[in-house]
Amino acid sequence: MSNGRQASMSGARARRWAMVAVLLLGFFLRVHRIGEQRVWWDEGWSVWAARFSPLDILRQTGNDVHPPLYFQLLHLWRALSGDEAAVLRLLSAFLGLLAVALTYALGRRMARGNLSPGWATLAGLLAALLLTVSRFAIAWSQEIRMYALATLLALLAVWAARRVWQGGRRRDAALYVAATTAGLYTLYLFAPVWLAINVAWLWTWRAADRRRAAAERRRELWRWAGLQLLIVALFLPWALYAAGGFLNTASATPIRPLDFLHIYWTVLTVGIPVDVSQFNRLTLPALGIFLLAVGALVFHALAASRRPSTLDAANSSPATRHPPPATSSRGQRSVVRGHLRDLTLLLSILLLPALIVYFVSLPRQNFYNPPFNPRYLVIFTPFYSILLAWGVAALGSRGAGVQGSRGESGQWSVVSGLLALSLSAFMLAVALVGLRPYYPGRxxxxxxxxxxxxxxxxxxxxxxxxxxxxxxxxxxxxxxxxxxxxxxxxxxxxxxxxxxxxxxxxxxxxxxxxxxxxxxxxxxxxxxxxxxxxxxxxxxxxxxxxxxxxxxxxxxxxxxxxxxxxxxDTPGNLDVPLPGGGTLVGYSQAAHDFKSGDIIHLFLYRQGGDKGQTEVGLIDAASSNVWAITPVEWPATDGLARQQVDILVPPEAPSGDYRLYVHDAGGATVPFGRLTVRQKQAEFLTLGDVTIANPVEAQFGAGIRLVGYDLAATTVRPGEMVGLTLYWSSDGDVGQRYKVFTHLLGDVFNATTGNFLWGQVDSEPAANTRPTTTWRAGEIIADEYAIPLAADAPPGTYRIEIGLYDAVSGERLPLLGPDGAPAADHLILTVVEVE
Missing domain, CATH: 3.40.50 (Rossmann fold)
Structure with missing residues (x-):
């Protein structure tokens, strides 16, 4: 066997193992902590719909904003797996992993049009790796939603369309029709992908060799048009049936084009769609690299089009030193057209669907315009990865095409290779910046x-x-x-x-x-x-x-x-004798990850026994310190009793692993169960750390005190915000979560609210980040509010009313008088003038 062939086989094995490694990494990232997230509204709807029969799923989705295919697939999946959230999400994880594999295959095929097989394979590997570590792609591969399926179908449709354009067999046409139709039955916003494919085909058809017979060109047109009409025919019955369900969606809110593009680019690069400006230092250089990569692809195409009879030297095998073989002028043009066609296809899929998503999200009446949500962009992420990887590989391969001495060519090859490696590393690092906080947040x-x-x-x-x-x-x-x-x-x-x-x-x-x-x-x-x-x-x-x-x-x-x-039945996972007789026979807990101020709902099961008391709490696995000591009163019973014990995680408890414990009849500590605590504390502020413009001494129940407030302005106009900062303190023993209410009360009756209320904000302190259960003794809590004043508020003097209440019962915390007795359920803090 020749040395060249051995090197080629060795390189092929290395690339295969590299792809296996990427897939294993992709699988791990998509299943890691997949069950460690609450089921949210849309996921709950997915499971609810999937519990119906297939016929009823059609009825339900006919009145919804999403078509039925994913829910039918989920129906079959849950019939085999059950209703556990982690297992249901595995369906999306597997679909997302298949998308990674297909991204490699599609990226490699596209790059082979103008790069050597080795560089094309590297382009495919880089594309797959970019998608593998994309936080956005991972997140939607861990949801009980249709976006991972839509992404996979978009890749399949593009793959099959390219095969059809290259004169593929009937099975390629069938795959294109099936994938596109399935995509439309999965997500209505799949239609822009279909449109982008047709835009690229139209460019290909118009740019094809004009010397071919007109009859042949017409046959190509009718063949392609026939496939599109078949897709329309397959989807039209559903579109007519479900038109009333999604055309009435008109709840969009305006978004500026620059803001939309900013979110879109940050989603593609960092994978985080919120607070996108904080990533500008990463996304702006990434944009420069992306444009450089696209420019390299355009340059490759232009350079190849100027060579009349040979392919780009990059098409030669890197394992040989011989010049590339001569190619006919017609073959040269075909390669260039294929390169430009794929470049057009990728750019169309990245730009055209995004513009349509933006346009559809604009508020209009009597039209399908859902509010813009970044998740609609997830199906475009593989094509960003492919285009970027292809362009970076094109930059890296330039050294192979440098004319000159062997030393000069080798030198440029090393330089361009290092450049490609550096750019790839930077773009991967940008993606990892977004991925790093993802799992701790689950x-x-x-x-x-x-x-x-x-x-x-x-x-x-x-x-x-x-x-x-x-x-x-x-x-x-x-x-x-x-x-x-x-x-x-x-x-x-x-x-x-x-x-x-x-x-x-x-x-x-x-x-x-x-x-x-x-x-x-x-x-x-x-x-x-x-x-x-x-x-x-x-x-x-x-x-x-x-x-x-x-x-x-x-x-x-x-x-x-x-x-x-x-x-x-009850869990039989304990056998602990308790004070007063009886035996603790089991326990259960629904969650295992907590942060400071959270409440652990623990359920204990006791068999028989007289009235008695014991103690439960937490043991720090690192130091064996005891935290959250909670007494438990047991009633007398002859049978089985279930006792709910609510354990408050103290703000002082350090992050780490913990076990629960109970004291048995002999007073010994018996550990059981496992959980983790994440200490989440803000900086401890004292009165000396803050400047309070208006000191106040107001004592509420549960040991809560208002020590002052700041008012941004004493005069406001209708429609403006009233800026208010409240400063709270406590004795540190607030064992219950309370909400703060802030009201703007006028002297004129408000027909809209049915009372004298003209502005209101209710929330837990510090924008829900500092529940009262996390307050520490002597700590000052700075609690900011922007209270919206109604646009039709009449001029006059308005009172600012504040207080606290239990969100479950609605009962307000009493404001205590000088004698410590309840005096009111609110505090009139100050007034503002409305002009």
Missing amino acids: VLVDDYPSLVSTIGAYRRPGDAVVLYSDTDWPIFAYHHPDEWRGVPGAWTVTPELAGDFLTPIWEEHEAIWLVTTPYSAGGDPQRYLPAWLAERATAVREFSYKDMALTLYTRTAERAALADHLPS
Whole structure:
């Protein structure tokens, strides 16, 4: 075997192993911590739709803004895998991994048009690696949504279209039609990809050799047009059926073209679509490299077009020193046309669909215009990777085409190769900057799991579940797949409406589980629904979960007697004797990652025993220190009892691994379970660290004090913002999360709000970043608000009213008087003049 052939085989093996390594890395990045993220609204909707029969999925998606193919595929997937979020997301992970493999193949094929096989393979590997580490591509490969499937289908459609253009077989045409049609049935915004493919084909057809017979050119036109008509025919029935579902979407908000392009470029390079200006120091140099790479491709094409009878020297094998073989002028033109065709295709897919996404997102009436969301751009990321990698490889290959002595050619080859390596490393580093904070941010939040587990533990066949209100209903529906009723979030609840809604449910069931969400106060601030149930219930059981609550209202005496009985099986993962007798037989927890101020919902199961008390808490695995000591009172019982224990993660607890513990009957510490804590604390501010323009001494309940405020301006105009900063302090023992309300109250009645309220902002302190459970003793919390004043607010004096309240019950924290007794439920802070 010749040395050249051995080198070629060795290089091929190395490239294969390199691609295997890229795929393994891509698989790891797409499955790592895939289950460590709460199911969000759209994911919940996906699972809810996939639970229907295939025919009902068609009905549901016919009235939605997304077509049915992904949901049909998810229906089949979950039939095999079940409803666990991590497993359902694996479908997208596998589709995303296939997209990486196809990006390599497509990038390599495109680059072979004007580069040597070795450089073309390197271009494919770099394209695959860029997509592998793209945070944006990874994120949407870890979602129960259709975007990974749409991305794969876009690559397949482009792959097949190129094969058709190169005179491919019928199976290539069939693949093109199938991939494009499937893409349209997956995502309506797949249509711009289809349009971009046709733009590139039209350029190819017009630029083809004009000396060919007119009849041959017409046959090509009709063949291609026939494929497009077949796609239209396959998709048209669905488009007509579902037109009413998506054409009525008209909720877009304006976005400036420069802002759109800024977000688009940052998404492609860094993979983060928010606060994009912070990455300018990376994205601007990256833009220069990208334009340089595209320029190199254009230069290659122009240089090749000027050579009448030979291909670019880069087409020669790097393993030989011989000049490239002579090629006919017609073959030369064909290669150049193929190069320009692929370049046109990639640029069309990157630019044309993005412009259409922008145009579609502009607010108009009676047209499909969803609000702009960066996730619509994810299907274009592989083509950015291919174009960039191809251009960088073209820069690197220039040394192989330098004319001169062997030494001069080798010198330039080394220089251009190092340049390509440096540019590739920089673009990969830019992508890794975006990827680095991605996985630490994937934390499984216990929003509904603990709450739903309590329903599952105590619910009986005659019970009903009511979601109050249903703003986040897909998330709840994912965790609670059984039947439930929802109070519409758009309702303004009155006593009559509460009775009309609840009466039929109450009369048909033995009990009602009321799931109170943070949105319930918006439509029912007077709490008419829970009041209606409490007035008629024979027993009430309440459970608290962060900013939500679960309440059982029993209708009959028989159901009330079983309110605390556990009809379901319990985990048998402990065997610990407890004070007062009885045995701790099991525990469960829905989440395992927490940060400072979070509440751990722990469920303990005890078998028998008299009334007694024990202690649970956290043990730091690194230092064996004990944290969050929480007493547990056990009632006397003959059977099995389930006790919910809420453990507050102290702000002082350091980051690291922890175990739970319980004291047994002998007082010994028995560790169990595992969890991690991430200490998340702001700088500790004291009164000496801040300048407060208006000191105040106002004492609220729960040990919370307002020590002052700053007002940005005392005079404002309608439609402007009132800038307000509140300064809070506490004794450090606030064990519950409270929201702050800020109101602008005028002397003129506001018909829109139904009261004298002309501006309002409610949130947890410091824009939801400093819950009251994270406050440390003596710390000053700077809490900023921008209160919007209604545009039609009349001139006059407006009072700024503030206070705190429990987001679940709506109950306000009392403002204490000098004697420590409740004096009011709000504080009039100051006034502003409206001109």
